[in-house]
Amino acid sequence: MNMKCECIHLNDLPDEILLIILKKLINTEVLYSLIGVNKRLNKIVYDSNFTSRVALIKYSSDDTIHPLPWQILDRFCLQILPEIHHKIEWLDIESSSIEHVLLSRNYSNLSGLGLYNLGIEEIKQLLTDKSLLNDIVKSQIVSLAIGISACKIPYVTSDIIKHLFTQIFIMFTDLQCLTFVPYSTWHNQMIFDISSSTVFSSNLLELHVKLHNFTDCLYLLDGRFSQLCTLDVNIFMINSSHSVINNQEKLPNLKCFSLECHLVGDVYSELIVSLLQRMPNLEQLNLYFLIFGRKTFIEGNNLKDIINYMPQLNKFMFNIRSNVSTENQTNLPSNEDIQYTFRDYKNQIISSIDYFPKIQDVECHIYSHPYVWKDYKNVTNSFSGGLFKCVREVLLFDEHPFEHEFFLLISQSFPFLKKISIVNETKQKNQRSRKSNSDDENFSIIEYPHLIVLDLYEAHNDYVKQFLIDTKTCLPNDVYLCINHKRLKKITNNFKRYETRINCSKIRYPVD
Template sequence: MLYSLVNVNQRLDRVVLDPLNVQYLDFVTKPFNIRNLSIHAQIFHKMRENILPRIKDKVKKLTVDPISMKFILGVVRYSQLYSLSLIDYKPKILLQYFSNDTSLHLLMNRITHMNVEGFLDDNELLVEDELNIFAMILSFSRCLIDLTYRMHYSRKYFRMSSLIISNTCCLSNALTKLTIYVNIFDDCLYLLNVSLEYLSTLIIRINKIDLSSLSKKLFKLKYFTLTTPAHTRSYNEELVPLLCRMLNLEELTLCLSVVRNNSTYVDGDELYDDVLKYMPRLNKFTFNIHTYVSCYRSIDLPSNIDIRNSFIRRGCPSIDAWTDEKFILSRNNCHVYSLPYEFDDFLFMTNCFQGGRFDKVRKILIIEAMAIHSSNQLDIEIIEEEESSTEVEYEPATASKNSISRLSSDTTEKKTISSKSKRYCKFKKEWIKISKYASFLQECRSNSSLAYCCVCKSNFSIANGGKYLIDRHLEQGNHKRLAAIEAENKSRSMFDFIDPPSKLTSMVAAELTLVYHGVRHEHSYNSQSCTVDVSKKLFHDSTIAKNISCGRTKARELAVNVL
């Protein structure tokens, strides 16, 4: 729209070219408009000739794609630009720009934030091209502190190599935050151990976690995010030792699937003993951990309640968990995650899923034969699966209310209930009326054995204790801390500091309002006097209308000497 509003008139130019409106420019072409390349060329030509020279010193963030790049970059010098995003590139095309475009080199030498997002077909295994691109970014961008490098739509992520060690180890000292997709676990360790040792924030998605031999303590890393779309059998051998080396970590995010043989699930006690106790400065832990157990001998696996209690004992009450009720073909699954759920995918879902609220989820991966039922948010048909998994993408019907109901098999389940089956406590609405609970307790609509804390913004279990578990949650250190913060930051209405208006003040305000209205709309003083007389008859039960007096002389004095 920017090009169509410029040069209409001076007033519109001031609005359109205001620094607040042009400091961030996005020139990415929508996919459904690519066929109109000639029209886009005309638009970009007009932008280059008439607009960019006028706003070159106001632009701070710039986003371009292969279509718009040749029209936007190299035309003017963006003196205030600090962030550049290159979107929808193939590695070969991007490599040509980095190799031949000197204007891009000059621009990259000044920016501090860069985002490179492209796509790679599965039959394009251009590992060397990607390595060269990554090396060029680090060599040209000497001031770079925040880099995002992602290639989408590929089953083969970026693969690091010793080819670029000599080029990057002395040029990456300024880089403090990196977001990247890589192929194997060694690529992650390579970044941490060799070339990017000054990182404080690493957000990484790994295609496969396997064995490695690299090791080094990571004192400078403060924020670490690790996600992987595949199972890993190297959790204890590789991932746990890596996390234990991050001694000064303040925020940790994990999204992974662990495969184990003849062992138990990953629970709160194991996470604390193996990982969390080595991170004394950790103040935020966000996780989504799926455990797949393959067992050919009889072992006792913990229940949902046992898993939840293991996290509650370690001071993490804001979690939810679900497990398979029995072994199927000597296999079992457990899913445990922090609340609220912060990830955009939910992988390895089975028919033991109990439902919940998942506002950010955009992709699910379902295993085994099951169906999804939902009232109005989702509409996904039954998916039958034997050994392989099926990936389903969906968009929620509403942005504010996303929920996934529990999964059940497409055949009627026949459960044998023993005479000594365990009975669980259920939420009672009268608890909300109790004074010490009223400020935080709410009902969890998806599960009657859970309660919702509006202070912690999470569910917690009451299945095995009822009010006792509510009292225990009330005494949790995390709940007390959040409650204190909420009480401290709770805003008061401005009217709390203003005395209620007196009768005289209300009458004066009414008279001034009436006079201002008359002046604004060019009413005569006589007509205002008549309006007052009519108001007294119409609103005879109003104290203000009954006592107001605003004749011609008084109205004139208020208009001239007060207003």
């Protein structure tokens, strides 16, 4: 029987189906591709689903932000924005496009603005050039996100940051939500100091910021942001040498608090607990700590010193690593002891303990399940697997060898990995590279389909081979390999080794 095959075109689909499909695409691409095609598509893409937030930026595979190609940006400014400018509620713009976009139209309903890859000159122009943001737009903006480029500003003095913060609150008089952080793909070394008393707002409800030290965090909570409900803070390191201000006032308006930092010594007990006990009406708490220099691990009983003061708390997520020196230690708790301290917790808590005798260190890792963070540090051979869909970066660390089946487990447990770092100088015991049996998946070829960075600077040569030999691993195209170039040439026989030729053709080589 002959069957006639009919082609279904996009315009043949009913509006409801077409809308479902287009919602799964990037708004900018929908607007650029379909506006002006015909009246029916115009009507659909003029819907608020596509016009309320317009991101005139481009993300690369490593999540860095870039400007749109000029031919696309020009069409937006000349043809598309004139049609939808009154519908736009939020604009995301890259620094090189700010003047071109903001001066092209009057955005009468704009309430949110995201500005990315900014340098000092762009920020100064934004805060001083009255033509870029008229007084109406300034009073309209209630949500502002500013991403500072670490490349453009390798070092910023605290005076500059204080001035910028002061000017932001002067300019945007009704600002309710502010995100102000440096931006970098993998490493973020710029740290901001906003302790000046000139930084204040009685309207701000939500703040996401990276601070210089713990004292700055206390300044933020000294009453200058009296209506603050949500505070998300990243502090590179807190230690007992930091001077602190004497502030014990309760924070009744604070509902959500997130803190990410390195803790040195016993500052958890000395500083963190007292801060968190000032938040009696907290409903959501997120803690991400790397702790060094304590004599004991952080466990369930320590966390109760916090949550017992928060009767309204209904969501508590934490990811805490405690590193304790084994020198002069004789009675550290077991993993069963740690797990028992969480017996009264409502949600599932995962714990693990790893000993590293060479460096005389033991690490206790506790986290709430499900795991919601983008990175997972110090994955060892004791890792039992699971599914971690949020994780994009892992650090594999151990004093025992990582065998092929371990890397298979990593690829299965972290399906969306973008970066893998390995710190392990121990030689592999089993270096077979082909399947010993067609049914033995332990030696199947491992794939990391989303990988873009592979850091092997501190890895034994066996792990370089693990990733470069094509019967062990299949790398995606354009992976950046962090490794000494001379070492790489030796392992690959000056890139002539047969087993490594395929994966070597897919990597970007380092320049020493």
